[in-house]
Amino acid sequence: xxxxxxxxxxxxxxxxxxxxxxxxxxxxxxxxxxxxxxxxxxxxxxxxxxxxxxxxxxxxxxxxxxxxxxxxxxxxxxxxxxxxxxxxxxxxxxxxxxxxxxxxxxxxxxxxxxxxxxxxxxxxxxxxxxxxxxxxxxxxxxxxxxxxxxxxxxxxxxxxxxxxxxxxxxxxxxxxxxxxxxxxxxxxxxxxxxxxxxxxxxxxxxxxxxxxxxxxxxxxxxxxxxxxxxxxxxxxxxxxxxxxxxxxxxxxxxxxxxxxxxxxxxxxxxxxxxxxxxxxxxxxxxxxxxxxxxxxxxxxxxxxxxxxxxxxxxxxxxxxxxxxxxxxxxxxxxxxxxxxxxxxxxxxxxxxxxxxxxxxxxxxxxxxxxxxxxxxxxxxxxxxxxxxxxxxxxxxxxxxxxxxxxxxxxxxxxxxxxxxxxxxxxxxxxxxxxxxxxxxxxxxxxxxxxxxxxxxxxxxxxxxxxxxxxxxxxxxxxxxxxxxxxxxxxxxxxxxxxxxxxxxxxxxxxxxxxxxxxxxxxxxxxxxxxxxxxxxxxxxxxxxxxxxxxxxxxxxxxxxxxxxxxxxxxxxxxxxxxxxxxxxxxxxxxxxxxxxxxxxxxxxxxxxxxxxxxxxxxxxxxxxxxxxxxxxxxxxxxxxxxxxxxxxxxxxxxxxxxxxxxxxxxxxxxxxxxxxxxxxxxxxxxxxxxxxxxxxxxxxxxxxxxxxxxxxxxxxxxxxxxxxxxxxxxxxxxxxxxxxxxxxxxxx
Amino acid sequence: xxxxxxxxxxxxxxxxxxxxxxxxxxxxxxxxxxxxxxxxxxxxxxxxxxxxxxxxxxxxxxxxxxxxxxxxxxxxxxxxxxxxxxxxxxxxxxxxxxxxxxxxxxxxxxxxxxxxxxxxxxxxxxxxxxxxxxxxxxxxxx
Numbered sequence: 001x002x003x004x005x006x007x008x009x010x011x012x013x014x015x016x017x018x019x020x021x022x023x024x025x026x027x028x029x030x031x032x033x034x035x036x037x038x039x040x041x042x043x044x045x046x047x048x049x050x051x052x053x054x055x056x057x058x059x060x061x062x063x064x065x066x067x068x069x070x071x072x073x074x075x076x077x078x079x080x081x082x083x084x085x086x087x088x089x090x091x092x093x094x095x096x097x098x099x100x101x102x103x104x105x106x107x108x109x110x111x112x113x114x115x116x117x118x119x120x121x122x123x124x125x126x127x128x129x130x131x132x133x134x135x136x137x138x139x140x141x142x143x144x145x146x147x148x149x150x151x152x153x154x155x156x157x158x159x160x161x162x163x164x165x166x167x168x169x170x171x172x173x174x175x176x177x178x179x180x181x182x183x184x185x186x187x188x189x190x191x192x193x194x195x196x197x198x199x200x201x202x203x204x205x206x207x208x209x210x211x212x213x214x215x216x217x218x219x220x221x222x223x224x225x226x227x228x229x230x231x232x233x234x235x236x237x238x239x240x241x242x243x244x245x246x247x248x249x250x251x252x253x254x255x256x257x258x259x260x261x262x263x264x265x266x267x268x269x270x271x272x273x274x275x276x277x278x279x280x281x282x283x284x285x286x287x288x289x290x291x292x293x294x295x296x297x298x299x300x301x302x303x304x305x306x307x308x309x310x311x312x313x314x315x316x317x318x319x320x321x322x323x324x325x326x327x328x329x330x331x332x333x334x335x336x337x338x339x340x341x342x343x344x345x346x347x348x349x350x351x352x353x354x355x356x357x358x359x360x361x362x363x364x365x366x367x368x369x370x371x372x373x374x375x376x377x378x379x380x381x382x383x384x385x386x387x388x389x390x391x392x393x394x395x396x397x398x399x400x401x402x403x404x405x406x407x408x409x410x411x412x413x414x415x416x417x418x419x420x421x422x423x424x425x426x427x428x429x430x431x432x433x434x435x436x437x438x439x440x441x442x443x444x445x446x447x448x449x450x451x452x453x454x455x456x457x458x459x460x461x462x463x464x465x466x467x468x469x470x471x472x473x474x475x476x477x478x479x480x481x482x483x484x485x486x487x488x489x490x491x492x493x494x495x496x497x498x499x500x501x502x503x504x505x506x507x508x509x510x511x512x513x514x515x516x517x518x519x520x521x522x523x524x525x526x527x528x529x530x531x532x533x534x535x536x537x538x539x540x541x542x543x544x545x546x547x548x549x550x551x552x553x554x555x556x557x558x559x560x561x562x563x564x565x566x567x568x569x570x571x572x573x574x575x576x577x578x579x580x581x582x583x584x585x586x587x588x589x590x591x592x593x594x595x596x597x598x599x600x601x602x603x604x605x606x607x608x609x610x611x612x613x614x615x616x617x618x619x620x621x622x623x624x625x626x627x628x629x630x631x632x633x634x635x636x637x638x639x640x641x642x643x644x645x646x647x648x649x650x651x652x653x654x655x656x657x658x659x660x661x662x663x664x665x666x667x668x669x670x671x672x673x674x675x676x677x678x679x680x681x682x683x684x685x686x687x688x689x690x691x692x693x694x695x696x697x698x699x700x701x702x703x704x705x706x707x708x709x710x711x712x713x714x715x716x717x718x719x720x721x722x723x724x725x726x727x728x729x730x731x732x733x734x735x736x737x738x739x740x741x742x743x744x745x746x747x748x
Numbered sequence: 749x750x751x752x753x754x755x756x757x758x759x760x761x762x763x764x765x766x767x768x769x770x771x772x773x774x775x776x777x778x779x780x781x782x783x784x785x786x787x788x789x790x791x792x793x794x795x796x797x798x799x800x801x802x803x804x805x806x807x808x809x810x811x812x813x814x815x816x817x818x819x820x821x822x823x824x825x826x827x828x829x830x831x832x833x834x835x836x837x838x839x840x841x842x843x844x845x846x847x848x849x850x851x852x853x854x855x856x857x858x859x860x861x862x863x864x865x866x867x868x869x870x871x872x873x874x875x876x877x878x879x880x881x882x883x884x885x886x887x888x889x890x
Contacts, residue, residue, distance in 0.1 A: 625776045633784040637874060640791050644881040705844035707855055709774040716778060717859040721838030724862075725827045728869050732820050735873045742880045747813040 013091075015098035016077035023070035023105055030054065030062035030109070034455075037115070047176060051115040056455025060311055061112035061232075061240050063452070068232040068322045069105040071431040075326050076101070076224035078427035082333055083222055087138070097137055101228070104130040108233045112240060117166040117176045120244065124162065124205070124237060128155045131234045135221040147217040150519065154214040155234075158204030162241070165197035182247040182462065192252040198245050199255055206238030206292045209265040210515040215289055219281040223329030226281060230288045231322035239292060239314060242299045243307070243460035250302050250462075259300030264393045266293030269506065271400030275407070275492070276503035278339045280328040283408050284321065287364070287401070291317050294379060294397055299460075301386045307461040309378035312453035312469070316363060316375040316442070323360035323435035324408070327353060330428040331412060335419040340408070345417030353429050354413040359436035361409040363443075365402045365489070366482065371442025371449055374469035376485070380478040395481050395488070402489025403499070410493070446470070542668055549675035556678035570688040577621050584621075588614045601646050609639040626712035754796035755805050761789035769863055771853040779863035783870025790875050799882035809875055816872025823865025826858050838862075 037053030054062065076097075084093055104127060111123035128151070136148030170176055172191075173184045185191045207215035215235065219226050229235060242249065242259075249255050270290030277283040295317075298310035330353060331346065332338045347354040363372030376398055383394035442449045450467050457465040472479065492499055510516070537544045574582065591610035598604045616631035699711055699719060708714035716724050739747050765786050768777035790809065793802040803809050830839040840858045842848055849856045 626778070626781075629776060630781050630784070633781055633788060636788055637784055637791065640795070641877060641881065644878075648881070648884070706840070706859075707773060707842075707848045707857060708859075710772070710776060710778075713772050713778040713863075714859075716780070717773075717862050718838065718840055721827060721840075721862065724866070725824060725838070728820060728823055728866055731869065731873050732816055735816065735876050738877060738880055742884045747876060748810060748879065 013077040013081055013094055013098075015094050016073060016080065019098045019102045019105070020070055020073040020077065022102055023066045023073055026066035026105065026109055027063060027070060030059055030066055034059050037113075039115070042119075047170070047174075048118055049116050049177065050119065051177060052110070052113040052119075053115050054113055055459050056452075056457075057240070057243050057311070057459040058109075058113040060315060060452050060456035061236065062109045064232045064236065064315060064318045065105055065108040065112065068318055068435075069108075069228060071434055072224050072228045072232075072322060072326070073101065075227070075329075075428060075431040076222075078425050079224050079329055079333065080222065082425070087140075097134070097222075100130045100133045101225070104134065104228065104233050108237065111237055115178050117169065117178055117181065118163075119176075120178070120241065121159065121162050121166060124159050124201070124241065125156055127234050127237050128152055128159065128205075131155075131218070131221075131225075131229055134225040134229070135218050137222055137225065138220070141220070143217075144220040147214070147220040151214045151218050151234075153523075154211055154519070155205050158211060159201045161197040162201035165194040165201075168194045168197070178244060182245070185248050185251055187251045191248065192254060195245070195249045195252050195255045196258070198241065199249060199259060202238040202241040203259075203262055203296065204238070205241070206235050206296060207266075207289050208238075208262050208293060208296055209269050209289070212266060212270065212289045213510075213514060213516040213519065216282055216285040219279075219285050223281070223325060223332070226285075227322045227325035227329070230284065230325060231318040235288060235292060236314060236318065239295045239299070239310070242296065243311065243456065246299060246302075246307065246460040247462040249299070256300050256302050259296050260390070261300075263293045263295070263297030263300055264397075266290060267297065267393065267397040267400070268293075269510075271397065271404060272499070272503050272506050273510070274404040275400065275496075275499050276507070278341050280331065280338055280340060280343075280408070280412075281325070283340070283404060284324055284328060287404060288321060290397070290400065291321070291364070297390070297393065297397075298379065298382055301382050301390060303382070303385070304457065304461050304463060304465045305378070305385055305467075306382035308453055308457040308465045308467045309375070309382045311456035311460070312378050312449065312467070313375045315449055315453060316371045316439070319435050319439050319442075320360045320363035320372060323432045323439070324357065324364070324405075326428070326432050326435075327357040327360065327412075330424055330432065333428060334422050334424040336422075337419045340411040343412055343419050344415040345413070346419075346421065347413035349417070349421045350424050350429070353424060353432060356429070356432045356436035357413065358409060359440050360432065361405045363436075363439040364405045366398060366485075368471065369443040370439050371446065372439065373443060373471075373482075374446050374449075376482055377469055377478050378467065380481045383481075384477050391477075391481065395485050398482070398485035399488040399492065402486055403492035406489065406493045407496075542664075542671075546668070546671040550671050553671075553674035553678035556682050557674075560678075560681055568685050568688060581618060581621055584614045584617055601649070602643065605639060605642045605646060608642070609635060612638065624712075626710060750792075750796045754793040754802075757789040757792055758786065758806060761786045765867065769860075769867060772863055773855055773859060774853045779866035780870055783867045784874065786867075786871050787874035787878075790871075791878055794878050794882050799879065802882075803879075809879070812872045812875035812879065814872070815868045816876060819865045819868025819870075819872055821865075823862050823869065826861040826865060829858075 034054055034056075037051075037055075039049050039051040042048040042050045080094060080097060081091065084091055107123045107126035107130060111120060111127065114120045114123055132148045132152040134148075135151055136144050138144040166176060168190055169181050169185070172188075172194075173181055175181060175184075185194075204211040215230075218229060221229065249259070267290050270286045270288070270293060274283050274286035274290060277286060291313075295310045295313050298306045298313065328338075331343065331350075334350065335343060335346075337343050359370060363370040366372045366376035379394055379398075380391075383390040446469050450469055454465050454467050457467070537547065588611050591607045591614065594607040595604055595611070598607060612631065612635035616628050616635060619625075619631055620628035699715055702719070703709070703711045703714045706714045706718045708718070736745075736747070739745055765782035768782040768785070769779055772778045772782075790802070790806070793806060796802075797805055827838045830841075831837055840862075842857055854860075
């Protein structure tokens with residue numbers, strides 16, 4: 001590959017900067033257009049609307065997705081260029097990246113603003129599709145492809161639960177509109193079931209135990225994708241849905257308790273596993289599981305305070321986590337290393353990055369003077385309100401966070417210098433600095449963040465929420481819990497052996513009994529079933545035809561036995577044109593038998609043509625000249641093409657005709673007889689008693705109003721015009737298929 | 749004799765097809781049948797003259813892919829333009845009960861465009877099909 005790496009600057013990443021500009025524009029929109037919304041009919045017959053509104057929750061997630069998005073995209077313009085250079089891939093591969101990244105941001109904003117449950121589902125899956133292509137961006141690597149598929153399968157399969165919930169709720173309340181659903185839903189079994197299904201979809205998306213295993217794998221993606229996916233997009237989408245339908249979830253105590261349990265489990269599992277990871281991005285990935293566990297727990301606690309805390313937490317975590325991922329990416333780009341054990345002492349060599357990453361880590365660890373302090377303050381307050389169990393859980397969670405993020409930062413920037421450092425690009429550091437500045441600013445002036453979270457929580461709590469985070473220098477429970485968490489976290493930091501065994505045991509147990517195994521096993525089993533079915537179906541053409549014919553024949557046979565037959569089958573009288581039809585039918589029978597018995601391909605083709613022409617003549621006689629005309633011309637064409645295609649086959653040798661396995665021959669005869677008899681019975685029954693008010697009468701009645709005299713033409717072009725459109729599209733696709741098979745895709 | 753007819757037949761077949769389309773809505777026939785009839789004339793040329801000969805005698809054939817794609821686009825456009833006016837797809841104009849300008853039996857309304865699209869598509873697709881089946885054989889023989 002002739003990539004010039006001799007110091008010339010690579011061309012500017014125009015698609016990347018376009019994505020960045022779009023994100024900035026979206027940010028401005030979310031900032032200034034709060035409260036706006038519109039609702040257009042989408043599929044009125046299904047009661048679907050394109051309903052969007054920029055309410056408090058939408059503004060919060062919209063700002064996060066576009067704000068963090070803009071910074072991550074700016075970072076990505078540089079990162080992706082370097083990444084492609086390292087892998088010696090052409091710069092044009094950017095076009096496989098940025099459109100998905102932009103769509104990712106757009107679908108996230110769409111998800112945040114959507115007010116219709118089916119629309120939410122669509123955007124929910126759209127983010128999953130984007131993440132699939134982004135995680136699998138390094139498509140030459142098997143691991144990347146596997147991880148992309150895993151993320152897609154886990155989140156999309158779980159998202160089906162959301163669709164089921166939407167249908168359930170629609171059946172009960174007659175609408176997909178979320179505000180109305182939240183109004184109408186009363187505590188009931190349906191509500192509980194729908195809420196649980198919605199929660200399952202959201203929890204899989206937010207990588208909560210036991211469906212968390214896809215997230216650490218997803219770090220196979222290029223770093224900008226990870227930074228975005230973990231902080232403001234994909235994973236945030238799950239929590240966003242929880243916030244969006246929270247009033248519904250709150251109708252069921254069981255669902256709320258379930259959320260607390262899952263959240264707590266995720267906090268512990270993610271936190272403990274994060275403690276001992278070596279790869280930078282893995283530490284952060286497990287940390288994400290744990291952090292979203294906090295938010296799920298808060299939504300499970302419910303009520304105004306917890307909803308406010310959850311919204312605030314999303315914001316603070318998004319800022320910190322994106323900064324930390326970008327730090328990891330910048331470090332890896334500068335040193336070529338991605339493991340804590342091979343890095344250290346970078347503080348003196350990249351001081352700006354060290355300070356900025358320090359601020360981001362402090363935010364995650366909830367130290368004062370960062371916006372993160374308030375996220376834990378609000379968490380503790382909500383936990384205290386709920387009871388002693390959640391208090392303990394909250395302190396454990398904060399302790400784990402402090403310990404693993406402290407280890408991450410200290411391991412990277414302090415200690416003896418390890419690894420050689422190349423030049424760290426400004427564009428890889430600047431976005432981290434901006435995010436760190438925002439985090440510190442929020443630690444001093446928390447008002448704007450608190451207002452955003454309040455507005456968001458007002459939507460998800462279904463009641464006005466007021467929050468007043470601030471520094472209080474007294475011995476209130478929140479402060480005591482924070483101090484306890486720092487102290488315990490510090491202890492874990494200085495005595496790593498305390499947790500070594502625990503973390504290792506967790507990891508081993510996860511390997512052996514974890515849901516990963518279930519996933520792998522299921523996938524393998526499905527693969528085997530699919531391969532077996534495919535094998536049976538493809539190996540034998542007769543088998544696959546019988547697979548259609550025999551069940552159809554059996555079903556008709558059942559219908560024949562089950563329905564009364566008296567008077568259902570009549571033999572009409574033969575008169576007039578019927579005397580011409582009967583010989584034609586006899587000709588059809590003869591030609592059919594010839595088709596079945598012929599041993600020369602050309603004879604088969606010609607006999608089939610005879611069947612076709614005889615039937616065309618029949619149409620003409622029974623008063624369907626249109627069909628007859630089309631049948632004649634098409635039959636001619638078909639015969640020509642058939643013969644032309646046959647001439648491409650290897651020359652046949654009649655002497656080498658193999659009669660085949662006698663059992664199979666008997667089976668074929670049986671299948672054919674069954675299907676033929678069934679079709680005969682069905683048609684006879686139908687013709688004996690034509691349906692009284694068929695749709696054809698309606699067609700005939702309406703034809704003049706479509707300015708037509710010929711009902712067939714009007715049906716094709718007007719009444720069923722959409723079908724025709726699809727069919728002619730298929731025609732073109734088919735010919736492209738022929739071109740691909742015969743001439744390697746050249747259309748002429 | 750056959751070769752002469754094969755050379756000349758596409759002209760009359762086009763006239764016949766035009767007739768089918770013109771009276772399509774009032775009587776038997778439509779764009780699909782018209783398209784297949786023209787394609788049959790083309791097929792006769794292929795059979796009688798061989799691929800190279802047919803394409804030399806009827807140079808317009810090389811536009812077949814364009815006809816196929818253009819016809820599909822025309823049909824799709826006439827089907828989906830009502831969306832711009834807020835109607836469901838394949839809502840034809842003028843609507844029921846409204847006046848339609850006619851020239852003889854040729855009615856000037858949107859189904860005509862639809863029919864023309866189908867006509868072009870069918871000619872294009874079938875010609876491309878014939879071309880591939882005939883050409884690849886000649887190439888293999890060489």
